[in-house]
Amino acid sequence: EAQVTQNPRYLITVTGKKLTVTCSQNMNHEYMSWYRQDPGLGLRQIYYSMNVEVTDKGDVPEGYKVSRKEKRNFPLILESPSPNQTSLYFCASSLMGQRAFFGQGTRLTVV
Amino acid sequence: QQQVKQSPQSLIVQKGGISIINCAYENTAFDYFPWYQQFPGKGPALLIAIRPDVSEKKEGRFTISFNKSAKQFSLHIMDSQPGDSATYFCAARNQGGKLIFGQGTELSVKP
Numbered sequence: 001e002a003q004v005t006q007n008p009r010y011l012i013t014v015t016g017k018k019l020t021v022t023c024s025q026n027m028n029h030e031y032m033s034w035y036r037q038d039p040g041l042g043l044r045q046i047y048y049s050m051n052v053e054v055t056d057k058g059d060v061p062e063g064y065k066v067s068r069k070e071k072r073n074f075p076l077i078l079e080s081p082s083p084n085q086t087s088l089y090f091c092a093s094s095l096m097g098q099r100a101f102f103g104q105g106t107r108l109t110v111v
Numbered sequence: 112q113q114q115v116k117q118s119p120q121s122l123i124v125q126k127g128g129i130s131i132i133n134c135a136y137e138n139t140a141f142d143y144f145p146w147y148q149q150f151p152g153k154g155p156a157l158l159i160a161i162r163p164d165v166s167e168k169k170e171g172r173f174t175i176s177f178n179k180s181a182k183q184f185s186l187h188i189m190d191s192q193p194g195d196s197a198t199y200f201c202a203a204r205n206q207g208g209k210l211i212f213g214q215g216t217e218l219s220v221k222p
Binding site: 031033041043044048090092094096097104 | 120147153157208209211214215
């Protein structure tokens with residue numbers, strides 16, 4: 001089954017404790033991206049990657065890092081999480097110019 | 112700055128009625144306008160999409176109307192059903208492949 005898998009689905013952490021949210025896709029897509037969803041703000045792009053070892057900032061990259069060492073994986077790293085990063089996060093993948101497939105989401109709470 | 116503005120933020124419709132969600136974009140060459148549907152606890156999923164050389168696209172009860180000169184597009188859901196209750200996002204894709212999302216509309220269809 002074609003899918004984008006994120007882990008964990010839910011995470012509560014404390015300010016400053018490094019965390020990683022994993023994202024994996026099995027569709028051989030070149031394009032992967034991370035979004036955060038906040039009420040009234042829609043989905044905002046954090047980082048994206050057009051292929052292995054190629055990553056770039058989206059609209060709200062501050063406080064986040066990503067890497068793309070393999071085509072299927074695109075982890076999101078929060079080196080020092082803060083409460084304003086409490087949000088619902090989505091990973092998405094697509095072939096260039098084609099429809100985007102989204103993961104199930106990761107609800108992160110930073111206290 | 113690339114922006115997509117979506118309204119209304121929330122919408123309540125009676126079963127069998129028509130749901131209408133509007134989006135407007137500004138100042139850029141977008142080449143693809145998708146609508147995504149998101150159920151609680153799930154990631155967004157592509158519902159229907161249109162390219163700017165077409166003024167209308169219909170798939171079952173869902174229709175996109177596109178007005179290129181006004182830079183506006185809308186989603187119409189005919190014969191709305193309680194199962195259509197979800198959050199809807201319009202989006203616009205730029206020529207670099209980036210999706211820019213509207214703020215989202217929470218639709219509730221009452222039986």
